[in-house]
Amino acid sequence: MSKIIKDFKNIKYGPAPEDSSEVIEWISKLPSPNFHFINGKWQKPLSKKNLYSINPATNKKLFKLSVGSKSDIDRAVKAAKIAFPLWSNKKPFERSRYLYSLARLIQKHSRFLSVLETIDNGKPIRETRDIDIPLVARHFYYHAGWCEKLENQSNKSIGVIGQIIPWNFPLLMLSWKIAPAIACGNTVVLKPAEFTSLTALFFAELCQKANIPNGVVNIVTGDGSTGEKLVNHKLVNKIAFTGSTAVGKKIISSTSNTNKKLTMELGGKSPFIVYEDADLDSAVEGVVDAIWFNQGQVCCAGSRLLVQESIEKKFIKKLKNRMEKLRVGNPLDKSVDIGAIVAPVQLKKIDKLVKQGVKDGANLWQPSWSCPSEGLFYPPTLFTNVAPASLISQVEIFGPVLTTLTFRTPSESVSLANNTPYGLAASLWTENINLAMDIAPKINSGVVWVNSTNLFDASCGFGGYKESGFGREGGEEGIRAYVKNDLPVRKILNYKIKKSSIKLPRIDRTPKLYIGGKQKRPDGGYSFPVFDINNKNFICDVSRSNRKDVRDCVEMASKIKEKKITNFNRSQILYYIAENLERREKNFVDLIVALRGVPASLARNVFSLSCERIFYYAAMADKFEGQIHNPPMRGLTMALKERIGVIAIILNDHDPLLSLVTCMGAAFSTGNAQIIIPGEKTSLLATELYQVLDTSDVPGGYINILTAKEGELNQTLSKHENVDGIWYFGGLGQERTDIIKNSISNIKRCWCPDDKRIDWTNSKGSFLKEFLHQSTQVKNIWIPYGE
């Protein structure tokens, strides 16, 4: 008689392993090292470099991985380049059929893929089977639908997309990258993470089965060096990267002198906030899903528990009891909650950080049971009594480690939540809808989950604020990342005034800086002269701002973050600006003629178009709205379009008035504070404008104008970490490269169109809306409901 059965009064869990024989057999048949999937075929690596990939559950070698070289990447990119015209010109319905086939094939092989992913990555089969793989299929279904939807829009494909994905959700990240990219008509070269390439290789087999045309999907395995080759390949039009903030910054830097587009989904240190009126038992389960999901190796893991002081003791007690019940072990076992850490190097990193936490005086708590000794396991870990300044509460640990802080009031919870350079996700728990709806917009992160955590769906955008990156994956906002949004350009005409017929005002002008709603003399006490277009007639001297003016200006602009004026308010102000501007037609037309040399009739046209443009953005202030997504759950997801914050706008002398009012209108319409640096030679137009602003009730700090010699402020502005976004219209060149590189320290939202000949007179919706998109970032707030 079985001892287990005999002892039935003392029940316990036994082993419940998922069968892996079929998968093991498939792995054993792989060439050693593996081939790359290029141009629809398996191609022998050109590189000689190899690595061993391990099974984290056993820490034993799994297979020999080929590290793709420059020539491997080159082959793949060229195949993608050749495939692009055909693929992007296919009827959307046709592309849609291919995506549908992939979705179906993934479903048909779902268990195989789950087991393969678990063996390769170490995450529990429960997760791969119930979360990863179903979401992968969902992504292909959803984006199959987008092909059709895109047909009626004027979007164009970008070209060859280089995609670099992490090891924490190998196939899921692949689907987040490939599905929208190929749906929009692009072709891709994807490099899976060096620890986890197997599901990508199997996916390539599915691509063959689905008859995806050769070259549309290419997969080259390798490590960071392979990724670097992909990032730097000349024929790649866009890089989509998910990974660490450090590597993300490197990629931004190394592409800064190109016109490659970027999507960056980077690290996080996401807060998990529990208010005293939450369903505490459910919130405890939330913590489990937040930080012990995928061993805590999740970019949006709720790794910082913020709990209201009044319930701290009770909550921590409940949490510890719950932690005792977690099961760590063989990830193929169906009753395991926490699997293995992906690689020895990651395990070491976690261990080191935890030890540092203990050293720094935080209280460490781990359950009484111990982890299996074989394989790469780490127990769920809770830190209490953690100082906000300590290393463990600031850096991304990327492991099953939770730190705890307490707060007293909702506003303190917001301050603590935002006290991090990251801004990926947040989870907040309260049964009070007023509190939830008040807090969610105040947290600077791309995703907020109300009474839930780690929810994902293809229909909802995912992506970060601040140093967690930019660009979205999923939803309509995710589609934007894979279609062209180039601005219209036209030839710049060089005018000369034939006969200097301008009568300049007799009384000296004293254009000052416009900072915080006040006219200010420049700190340095210097000015520079402005001449007419012929460079002959001196018009007047203009203030020359320096570093300190920038500092003061950013400080004033940052203050608006604490206030909010309604969109109706902003709309009225913009209308009023247009009204007051129109009355000064003569001033502006004379100035445009003098500074640009255009005929008066053309200047009048530009002036009238400028008024029209301000009207447009006045109208859009309350019409450029968010969306409600409907993921498959009882609940909804609000995709809010939120302002960027402080945007520095660096203009050039080309079409000075129209470019100025376009940028200003869009940035103000969406609620940003802005610092406008007009082109040096046309500074006077901007200073003339602040007179209009002064009489139009623009609240101080929203619109600021600094005049300077060309390029003089670029460095200070692009380095200032309180500037959240920077627009530069000077086109490709060293200046642009430097601005992008300087922006990296706080990952500003950089918008630096590569062509400086923008046709500002274009009045198409797609052009004007682009400015609104660039002034906003999308936050998805998930609100499951039900009583």
Add this chain to the structure above:
Amino acid sequence: MLKKKSLKLDIDWINNIRVNLSAVERRTSTLTKRRTVKKEYQVAWLLRSISLLDLTTLEGDDTLGKVEKLCAKGLSPISSEILNKLNIPYGTIHVGAICVYHDLVAHAKKILNGKLPIAVVSTGFPAGLSSFNTRKNEIVNSIKDGADEIDIVINRSLVLRNEWNKLYNEIRDFKHIAKGKKLKAILGVGDLGTLRNVAKSSLVAMMAGADFIKTSTGKEKTNANLNNSLVMMRMIREFYENTGKKIGFKPAGGISTAKDVLNYLMLMYEELGKAWIDPELFRIGASRLLIDIERQLYHYALGRYATSDKIAIS
């Protein structure tokens, strides 16, 4: 025998209860996929579940004959063929109790002769809307006839009107009359409208001295499910943490497959711990369930699925 006194009614505690439906659903839907038991472990769990069964018949056509069959099945719930294969001595496994209407208590007592506890449904089962005196007298009479456990129904209208005081007094009075017999308070969760009401009435019942809280009569449109069970289990845990008193849980109604019962056991195991997997603290009210459990055991023991004709009915 359990001897729990009533506690004072703590209105603040009741008013502070929060339950988030979506989060509760997430817990129950993921838990059943986070845990599984296979092979001999599953057999052990199923055998354990048999000892937790309140084998029930609560039909209008119940007769003495029906109760005789029920008692027989309760005493030997598994066929000797299966027991032999599993190497379990005959007679070591029996259900937790049998559960009947008052009219059949005396007959059951005669048959069982103390070998199994007899639970009786009482106090105006199933609606609980008879006169208070009638309901009280039912308890007195059933004890006289030999009932060991009293499954009372609460007056759901008191919950819907948030009359916690009245509800508390009612249950406390029943407790007093039941004189130390195990008192199971049936909340009729399907009538309570929200999970918050389920949680609050659970608390009131425990404060008033119920030894068990039970989901439902089996006659409501919604009976036991994992969501309302989870909420009740969590209240039991909270009550234990605050008072040190262990209260039992009894889901009833609609639990008819071995897979179902394993889910309840796992939920209990995870939320309340192994100590609660015991007939003193955990009962499962069911009538058809045993047949399916036996089929699963048959399959394990004999390596094939059984025709229903080979499973003895109760």
